[in-house]
Amino acid sequence: MAKKKQILVIGNNEDSSNPALEKIAYDTGMEVAKSGSVLVTGGLGGVMRAACNGAKDAGGLTVGIIPQNDPSFANEFCDIVIPSGLGLARDFVNALSADGVIIIGGGSGTLSETCAAYMYKKPMVAIRNTGGAADRFIDGYVDHRKNVKIIGVDSPKDAVTKILELITA
Amino acid sequence: MAKKKQILVIGNNEDSSNPALEKIAYDTGMEVAKSGSVLVTGGLGGVMRAACNGAKDAGGLTVGIIPQNDPSFANEFCDIVIPSGLGLARDFVNALSADGVIIIGGGSGTLSETCAAYMYKKPMVAIRNTGGAADRFIDGYVDHRKNVKIIGVDSPKDAVTKILELITA
Amino acid sequence: MAKKKQILVIGNNEDSSNPALEKIAYDTGMEVAKSGSVLVTGGLGGVMRAACNGAKDAGGLTVGIIPQNDPSFANEFCDIVIPSGLGLARDFVNALSADGVIIIGGGSGTLSETCAAYMYKKPMVAIRNTGGAADRFIDGYVDHRKNVKIIGVDSPKDAVTKILELITA
Amino acid sequence: MAKKKQILVIGNNEDSSNPALEKIAYDTGMEVAKSGSVLVTGGLGGVMRAACNGAKDAGGLTVGIIPQNDPSFANEFCDIVIPSGLGLARDFVNALSADGVIIIGGGSGTLSETCAAYMYKKPMVAIRNTGGAADRFIDGYVDHRKNVKIIGVDSPKDAVTKILELITA
Numbered sequence: 001m002a003k004k005k006q007i008l009v010i011g012n013n014e015d016s017s018n019p020a021l022e023k024i025a026y027d028t029g030m031e032v033a034k035s036g037s038v039l040v041t042g043g044l045g046g047v048m049r050a051a052c053n054g055a056k057d058a059g060g061l062t063v064g065i066i067p068q069n070d071p072s073f074a075n076e077f078c079d080i081v082i083p084s085g086l087g088l089a090r091d092f093v094n095a096l097s098a099d100g101v102i103i104i105g106g107g108s109g110t111l112s113e114t115c116a117a118y119m120y121k122k123p124m125v126a127i128r129n130t131g132g133a134a135d136r137f138i139d140g141y142v143d144h145r146k147n148v149k150i151i152g153v154d155s156p157k158d159a160v161t162k163i164l165e166l167i168t169a
Numbered sequence: 170m171a172k173k174k175q176i177l178v179i180g181n182n183e184d185s186s187n188p189a190l191e192k193i194a195y196d197t198g199m200e201v202a203k204s205g206s207v208l209v210t211g212g213l214g215g216v217m218r219a220a221c222n223g224a225k226d227a228g229g230l231t232v233g234i235i236p237q238n239d240p241s242f243a244n245e246f247c248d249i250v251i252p253s254g255l256g257l258a259r260d261f262v263n264a265l266s267a268d269g270v271i272i273i274g275g276g277s278g279t280l281s282e283t284c285a286a287y288m289y290k291k292p293m294v295a296i297r298n299t300g301g302a303a304d305r306f307i308d309g310y311v312d313h314r315k316n317v318k319i320i321g322v323d324s325p326k327d328a329v330t331k332i333l334e335l336i337t338a
Numbered sequence: 339m340a341k342k343k344q345i346l347v348i349g350n351n352e353d354s355s356n357p358a359l360e361k362i363a364y365d366t367g368m369e370v371a372k373s374g375s376v377l378v379t380g381g382l383g384g385v386m387r388a389a390c391n392g393a394k395d396a397g398g399l400t401v402g403i404i405p406q407n408d409p410s411f412a413n414e415f416c417d418i419v420i421p422s423g424l425g426l427a428r429d430f431v432n433a434l435s436a437d438g439v440i441i442i443g444g445g446s447g448t449l450s451e452t453c454a455a456y457m458y459k460k461p462m463v464a465i466r467n468t469g470g471a472a473d474r475f476i477d478g479y480v481d482h483r484k485n486v487k488i489i490g491v492d493s494p495k496d497a498v499t500k501i502l503e504l505i506t507a
Numbered sequence: 508m509a510k511k512k513q514i515l516v517i518g519n520n521e522d523s524s525n526p527a528l529e530k531i532a533y534d535t536g537m538e539v540a541k542s543g544s545v546l547v548t549g550g551l552g553g554v555m556r557a558a559c560n561g562a563k564d565a566g567g568l569t570v571g572i573i574p575q576n577d578p579s580f581a582n583e584f585c586d587i588v589i590p591s592g593l594g595l596a597r598d599f600v601n602a603l604s605a606d607g608v609i610i611i612g613g614g615s616g617t618l619s620e621t622c623a624a625y626m627y628k629k630p631m632v633a634i635r636n637t638g639g640a641a642d643r644f645i646d647g648y649v650d651h652r653k654n655v656k657i658i659g660v661d662s663p664k665d666a667v668t669k670i671l672e673l674i675t676a
Contacts, residue, residue, distance in 0.1 A: 003247075003248070003250075004248070006249070006250070038248075038249060061230075061249075063232075063249055063251075065251070069265055069289065069594060071268075078172075079172070079173070079207075080175070080207060080230075080232055080249060081172075081175070081266070082232075082234070082251055082262065082265075082266050083265045083266060084262050084265065085261060085262065085265045085593070085594040085595070085596060086255075086262070086427070086430075086592070086593055086594070086596065087430065087576060087592040087593070087594075088430055088454065088457055088458070088592070089424070089427045089429075089430035089431070089454075089592060089593065091427075091430075092254055092424075092425065092426055092427035092429075092430075093251065093253050093254065093255070093262075093427070096238055096251075096252045096253065096254045097250070097251050097252060099240075107480070107481030107482060107483060108453045108456050108457050108480040108481045108483070108485070109453070109457060111449070111453050111480065111481070112450055112453035112454060112457070115446045115447070115449050115450035115453065116426065116427075116450060118446050119426055119446050119447060119450070120238065120426075132481065132482075133481075142445070142446040142449065143445030143446045143449070143470065144445060144470075145445060145446070147446070238425060254424070254425040254426070254427060255423070255424055255425070255427065255596070255599075256407060256423040256424070256425075256599065257423070257599055257623065257626055257627070258423060258424065258593070258596045258598075258599035258600070258623075260596075260599075261593075261594065261595055261596035261598075261599075262596070276649070276650030276651060276652060277622045277625050277626050277649040277650045277652070277654070278622070278626060280618070280622050280649065280650070281619055281622035281623060281626070284615045284616070284618050284619035284622065285595065285596075285619060287615050288595055288615050288616060288619070289595075301650065301651075302650075311614070311615040311618065312614030312615045312618070312639065313614060313639075314614060314615070316615070341585075341586070341588075342586070344587065344588070376586075376587060399568075399587075401570075401587055401589075403589070407603055407627065409606075416510075417510070417511070417545075418513065418545060418568075418570055418587060419510075419513070419604070420570075420572070420589055420600065420603075420604050421603045421604060422600050422603065423599055423600065423603045424593075424600070430592060431589065431591050431592065431593070431600075434576055434589075434590045434591065434592045435588070435589050435590060437578075458576065
């Protein structure tokens with residue numbers, strides 16, 4: 001059996017700050033699970049937690065790679081917890097653990113992960129109109145090297161369809 | 170449902186160098202899976218590969234945390250691959266990802282992981298008569314701090330029974 | 339005697355691609371050294387190498403924190419080489435090693451370091467009209483959290499004066 | 508001018524627990540400085556602090572690579588502080604930053620650094636009769652791979668003479 005794809009969903013770590021964004025993240029997690037892929041996130045709150053919640057509600061498998069030493073910092077929807085002990089440098093482990101990346105809004109941490117994924121040439125999509133890091137480079141590149149184009153998509157379902165297409169291309 | 174325990178199995182990375190050790194590792198992976206726990210390893214060859222093979226043959230879930238950037242370095246029995254990109258410093262991520270550790274033989278890498286797990290106070294058992302790092306501290310401590318005693322066990326089955334007992338104690 | 343300040347200069351890793359930028363980097367390294375501060379960089383080529391060259395020509399002390407295991411990847415103007423073995427995750431070690439940061443142009447790697455420094459709330463200045471990452475957030479913030487404002491400056495001399503002022507504020 | 512050698516001194520982190528060991532560490536730091544080499548340590552207390560103190564008293568240059576994010580955890584005799592933010596995984600950065608290693612006593616952390624240095628094939632000497640990790644492998648190998656022999660020496664002066672000889676061999 002072919003190994004399952006690992007899809008990293010990145011976005012903010014702010015619980016309940018933006019219910020619309022969390023709904024998008026929940027739906028994205030659900031679509032990742034429905035596609036038979038493994039959901040990887042940074043394992044904390046906000047978009048990460050909502051995505052894990054959606055994936056679990058669809059019977060999926062979730063991995064949370066967190067900055068801390070202590071697994072109890074992970075959200076309750078992570079099946080596998082990797083307490084990296086690396087602090088925020090874990091953003092690079094997240095990026096490397098992705099076959100492809102879906103960006104939903106996000107601030108400086110999401111931008112850091114986007115840069116990491118870009119430098120490691122991972123396929124990336126960003127959900128339109130979610131603001132922050134996701135909107136910053138949509139249908140463009142992080143820099144002049146043009147390592148990988150960040151493709152804009154309109155919905156969680158499109159995000160998963162497109163990222164799987166890019167991964168297997 | 171309670172989160173599954175994550176059991177780290179550590180040992181050498183030398184394929185086919187020691188069939189007896191690989192048999193023990195295979196059986197240990199199988200027992201980890203049968204207990205309903207997740208098997209975590211360093212994701213490479215030798216003891217790591219044999220343990221993953223056993224866990225998969227028993228229908229378990231396996232995680233490989235590897236030093237490299239490229240997931241293709243992981244053995245073919247890893248369900249989830251974490252390409253840490255950290256080189257051998259990934260030994261510390263392995264240790265932190267463990268609820269408990271089972272030591273099977275092993276050289277300098279296994280000793281490094283044993284030290285990491287000891288410093289982070291993880292429960293540990295070592296299978297007797299497997300040599301190397303496993304035999305070094307059996308029923309003793311890595312240093313005068315007595316952080317955690319490394320308990321000797323006689324078989325793969327005993328290793329998993331004992332480590333689960335120590336984890337939940 | 340008070341400990342010397344550690345000033346991180348970040349920018350591209352592309353030797354000879356932009357002589358004007360390298361001149362600015364050289365002058366910045368020289369000003370860092372003249373101020374009695376230690377120059378920290380990512381230890382590779384381009385802006386990093388030019389800054390180290392300038393600092394050495396002014397009799398300063400230079401530290402290069404590189405992604406590789408092998409110190410020979412560092413440029414020849416690094417007095418101290420830290421071969422992190424972490425790959426690009428070393429961007430976070432760079433940021434943490436800074437009392438303050440000077441941004442000169444730069445692409446995705448520089449942006450990653452900017453995010454890291456921002457998340458760890460390090461004082462930052464960016465030299466105007468050097469393009470890339472430096473121009474992106476000038477006199478603004480990386481995200482809505484407003485952790486730290488990136489102050490625009492007009493010259494290498496102003497960059498060092500301003501960053502030292504921000505560090506000791 | 509040839510780049511200065513970077514000599515890593517490793518040992519326990521327990522201030523005032525063993526004055527005899529700290530005296531040896533102080534003298535070793537002093538000899539490192541007198542040889543014109545840079546002293547690298549883990550930047551904390553005990554043997555690390557004493558070695559840095561000795562190096563500074565001889566006018567040397569000292570680097571401390573610490574586990575924490577905050578440079579204030581470093582001892583007061585570090586000229587350059589690298590706050591790695593990696594937790595104890597910084598042991599691998601220490602090992603990689605060494606042209607050669609001097610082991611003085613030490614527990615599980617020192618053993619972890621010894622394993623890291625061994626895996627990365629760094630020249631190593633251990634000062635005899637300092638106990639702990641230093642005595643464990645003296646004039647022998649960490650494992651069957653025989654990567655690098657740990658040479659026993661009788662004094663701080665011999666340690667520095669021997670390690671420089673091994674580095675340049």
